[in-house]
Amino acid sequence: MSNVIQSINIFWGADKVFEEATHSLDNTTSLATVLAHISEKEIKIKDANLPPTPPMIVENLIIFTDDYGGVMEWAILGFSNNVLRHTKVEIHNLWLCNPPDKIHEDIVKNYDKDIIKEHKPKYPTITVEDMKTIANGFNKSVIGQPHVMKQVLSSIYALKSSQRKRPVTLLFLGDSGIGKTETAKYISKCLNSDMVRIQFSMQQTNSAYQYIFGAEHGEDSLARELVRRSSNVILLDEFDKVVPAFYNAFYQMFDEGVFVDTNYSVDVSKCIIICTTNYRTVEEAEKNLGTPIYSRFSKVVIFKPISIEDKLTIASSRYAEVIDSLDDEDKALIESNGVLPFFEKAIREGSYPNMRMLRNDIEDAVNLEILKARGIISS
Known part of the structure; x- marks a missing residue:
């Protein structure tokens, strides 16, 4: 079968970029559909002189990063001959995202470089x-x-x-x-x-x-x-x-x-x-x-152990963040509460070496006060 593929676009990097580049394409087909068609067995009627089944026309074959997981090893090895040039399909345009090296090398070896376009990510340079x-x-x-x-x-x-x-x-x-x-x-x-x-x-x-x-x-x-x-x-x-x-x-x-x-x-x-x-x-x-x-x-x-003074600053900052994130009704319910003084006392007494735990506990304590104020749980 002749090589009918007209263009091959290979995208490297984020899946989102590939999705944006292909979402507006018409007449797209997934790799799973192509593989299922290739694997499908034809039923032949004995002594019937039927013409050969025409190949499935694939205008745009779209292959995402995760799609290669569904490809059997026989298809990975010799991807061009086993899939792209299979007699049961006729693929016009190929779009791939992050193909494994074996597939990439096979395509580069088997197709004219003039129809292959590789899209490499451009990460911002630090200034x-x-x-x-x-x-x-x-x-x-x-x-x-x-x-x-x-x-x-x-x-x-x-x-x-x-x-x-x-x-x-x-x-x-x-x-x-x-x-x-x-x-x-x-x-x-x-x-x-x-x-x-x-x-x-x-x-x-x-x-x-x-x-x-x-x-x-x-x-x-x-x-x-x-x-x-x-x-x-x-x-x-x-x-x-x-x-x-x-x-x-x-x-x-x-x-x-x-x-x-x-x-x-x-x-x-x-x-x-x-x-x-x-x-x-x-x-x-x-x-x-x-x-x-x-x-x-x-x-x-x-990274050095954090001083008590800095822990108090972190607690105050975290408490303010949690309060600011509340809606007006919840803020009014707990306008006066003892959450921040409780944690300040704990810090001065030597608790909380882990600031991640402190931040989480402050948020939980504020939510607990709201639940009490709403009568959802008892004091």
């Missing part, structure tokens, strides 16, 4: 104005860590250079709930980006190896989350939960800005990669993470 914004508002957003942003920005500034390709890699040390994750979120917010957050505490099962190094093309993996990102800010939360033997998967990522597994080669150049741990000292971090990965960080930043 001096961005860094001024980050610096100016940090101490109000993340209270109790005034030294942190000076250290962080001295590393991030390297991304301003057009010659810089490898990512900035930051290792945050310190107890839980004292501002590490909040700092990453703050940086992402200042850059108007939707930060990629990978929680390695969720990867403590037997599937952790497959998640990091890649396994079946249809399974969730770190590479697939990275390739479909919409931001150049990546948070690898609780990085200390990764099995030490797996850290070699990140060497090339930190050194060259490329993350490779069995299915994808992902460009993470010029990213800000933030790894958080609960280690308190550089000695403890290097011992447990291992020198090979530890030495690859651009900067190691220690």
Whole structure:
């Protein structure tokens, strides 16, 4: 069968961009529909001299990032011959989002480069104005860590250079709930980006190896989350939960800005990669993470325990946020309450080392007062 495909558009990055590019297309067909048609067995009538069944006409074949999970291995290997050029289909235009390397390489090898257009994401470059914004508002957003942003920005500034390709890699040390994750979120917010957050505490099962190094093309993996990102800010939360033997998967990522597994080669150049741990000292971090990965960080930043004065400021700020979020009726119901004094007393007596817990408890306490005032629960 001749090659009838007229155009091939390959989109890399966020699914949303691909959806916007294809939503107005007419006469679209999914990969699942094409595969089902190819696999369908024809019923032949003995001795009947029937003409061959014409191929299914596919004007626009649309393949989303998650669609490859439904593709059998036989179709992945030799995707062009087994699917795109199959005699039972006639495909005119092909639209793919984040194809695995095997499919991408097969298409590039089998089709004229003149009909292939690759759409690569354009992540905003960090500017001096961005860094001024980050610096100016940090101490109000993340209270109790005034030294942190000076250290962080001295590393991030390297991304301003057009010659810089490898990512900035930051290792945050310190107890839980004292501002590490909040700092990453703050940086992402200042850059108007939707930060990629990978929680390695969720990867403590037997599937952790497959998640990091890649396994079946249809399974969730770190590479697939990275390739479909919409931001150049990546948070690898609780990085200390990764099995030490797996850290070699990140060497090339930190050194060259490329993350490779069995299915994808992902460009993470010029990213800000933030790894958080609960280690308190550089000695403890290097011992447990291992020198090979530890030495690859651009900067190691220690988050200090938060003072009582700063905890009181955080409590007051959080209480004000919760009250401001209430409607007028709820505000009037609890115009006078003892929530903030209760937490201020607890802080002075040495409670609440974890600010995340403090913030949640203040919100719960305010809601409890409202429930009491409404007579929903008893005092």
